[in-house]
Amino acid sequence: MVRIVFRDVAGNAQEINAEPGVSLMVSAKAHGIAGIEAECGGSMVCATCHIYVDEPWFSAIGAAGPIEAEMVEYTRHPRLTSRLSCQILVTEAMDGMEVGVPLSQR
Amino acid sequence: MASLAHTIPPHVKPEQVFEFDIYADPRISDDVQGSYAEALRHAPDIFWSPLNGGHWLVQRHDLIAEVVKNPAVFSAREMQIPRVKNPPLFIPLNLDPPGNVPYRHVLMPKFSPRAVAEMEGKMRAMAAEIVADVADAGTCDFVHDVAARFPVSVFMEVMGLPLEKLHEFRAIADGFFKAHTNEEYQAASQQIAAIFHELIDFRRKAPGEDLISHFITVDFEGRKLSLEEIMAMCTVLFLGGMDTVTNVTAFTFQQLADDPALQSRLAADPALLPQFAEEGLRMFGVIGTPRLVVQDFDAHGIAFRKGDMVLNALWQSGRDPTRIANPDRFDIDRKDMAHLNFSTGPHLCLGHALARAEMRILAEEWLKRVPSFRAIPGAHHGFRMGTVIALKSLPLQWDIA
Incomplete structure (x- = not known):
């Protein structure tokens, strides 16, 4: 069981048990x-599963790869801690991770 | 065109056969998607139609997602039903991953949610102008005068077609989508190719901020794009960007014309328009995306065999009763508007954000000038069906203040 907290722009939090x-x-x-649309179902062509990963987790899991980074640039509200959630493989080490959901995905 | 011969290969079980003519089934009416859902209500989730060379048709939301996300078995290389001898190669549409990915990345800067947001002001001005051209008349053919015109203007803006070409290009696009005979189709295709060639030449000398200039200058895996690649992308953008938005908008307005309460609600509260556009997309999908089976594959009791064609009837995804409650009811307040009308997976429609914006903006500008309208009673709208569904006309009338 890997607990992950998703937070919207208003600060409302929802904890889920993510599957490793x-x-x-x-x-x-x-x-x-x-707010997690995921139109392309994980093919890295839509960038509608965009999230912000809080520190220290962002540093721990690392920044986006080159193609993912390019996709993130095309989103409405990119930040330095942006990632596409389809490209983050959940591990036990992520237990307790907090992430933000952007104002909009498109 | 429809073929009357029945094709049932030995790997198809009798209970998997359901006769349906995707080009001219007599059960389909002006409410194309509604009558489609009704006609296929008792057909298997995946069935074999023996008509048009014989092909599978996938009609459930989750099964369509499975097929389009499995390009190793279901290739996008060929999309003609029945199969043709020399199938065209549209880029990136007919390239399976990973081949399509670098081309998508070339296109993203002009189709991303951010790029669409930046174009909003220009699109709104174009929509307002088109609506203004008919608003005082009290009547129009919504398909020809409004829904078909707006995406042409947006396309020209994206591609960087000079505005003085607007009328010429609109006439050519009109001719292309109305073409009945192969000769008409070829003639219109050649006119379109000529326009793109001319534009590419022009932008080589005078680059701008438009997509053609981007195609010419972009670094593509260490080289420049060839003329053939640029032409193949221009063609797919033309085909994908116009008839689609036009048709979904037309069907959505056919629905709205019969619902005065919803008209006044939307006119009073434009913040509801994104939901309205999405519900229109869910109910009135117009695209079916074919795939060619490239390796034998057994799933869900079906023996898919190399060479079989598979039509993913995307318009059925939003009408899937196993996924959506009361799928045939237009309800902008529903929480779940799940549909795959932009497909999903590696070939997710590049224009999904642009199409949604176009529908929302056009509806908003229309309702500002024509807050209350109705379909002209007794008019026969007419439709086309196949792998693209279209409404031919939508005569509307309204009271002039």
């Missing part, structure tokens, strides 16, 4: 996290 070994996007969709 699959992407954070898949667990977010399974728990109906508002």
Whole structure:
């Protein structure tokens, strides 16, 4: 069980039990996290599962790769701690991680 | 065109056969998507239609997602039903991943949510002008005069087609989508290619901020894009960007024309328009995306065999009763508007953000000038079906203040 907290722009938080070994996007969709659209289902072509990863977790899991970073640039509200949740493979080490959901995905 | 021969290969089980003519089934009416859902209500989730060369049709939301996310089995290389001898290669549409990915990244700067947001002001001005051209007349053919015109203007803006070409290009686009015979189609295709060639030449000398200039100058994996690649992308953008938005908008307004209460609610509260556009997208999908089976694959009791064509009937995804409650009811307040009308997976429609913005903006500008309207009673609207569904006309009338 890996607890992950999603927070919207108003600060409302929702904790989910994410499944290790699959992407954070898949667990977010399974728990109906508002604002995670994931139109392309994890193919890295839409950037509608965009999140901000809080420190110290962002440093721990690392920044986006080159293609992901390019996709993040095209989102409405990119930040330095932006990631696509479809590209984050959940591990036990992420237990307690907090992430923010942007104002809009498109 | 429809073929009357029945094709049922031995790997298809009798209970998997359901006769349906995707080009001219007699059960389909002006409420195309509604009558489609009704006609296929008792058909299997995946069935084999023996018509048009024989092909599978996938009609459930989750099964469509499975197919389009499995390009190793279901290739996008061919999209003609029945299959043709020399299928065209549209880029990136007909390239399976990873081949399509670098091309998508070339296109993203002009189609991303951010780029669409930056174009909002220009799109709004274009929509307002188109609506202004008919608002005082009290009547129009909404398809021809409004829904077909707006995406052409947006396309020209994205591509950097000079505005003085607007009328010429609109006429050519009109001719292309109305083409009935192969000769008409070829003639219109050649006119379109000529316009793109001319534009590419022009932008080589005078680069701007437009997509063509971007195609010419962009670094593509260490080289420049070839003329053939640029032309193939221009063509797919033309095909994908116009008839689609036009048709979904037309069907959505056919629905809205019969709902005066919703008209006044939307006119009073434009903040509801994103939901309205999304519900229109869910109910009135117009695209089916075919795939070619490239390796034998057994799933869900079906033996997909190499060479089989598979039509993913995306318009059925939003009408899936196993996914959506009361799927045939237009309800902008519903929480779950799940649909795959932009497909999903590696070929998710590049224009999904642009299309949503176009629908929302056009509806808003329309309702500002024409807050109350109705379909002209008794008019036959007419439709086209196949892998693209279109409404041919939508005569509307309204009271002039």
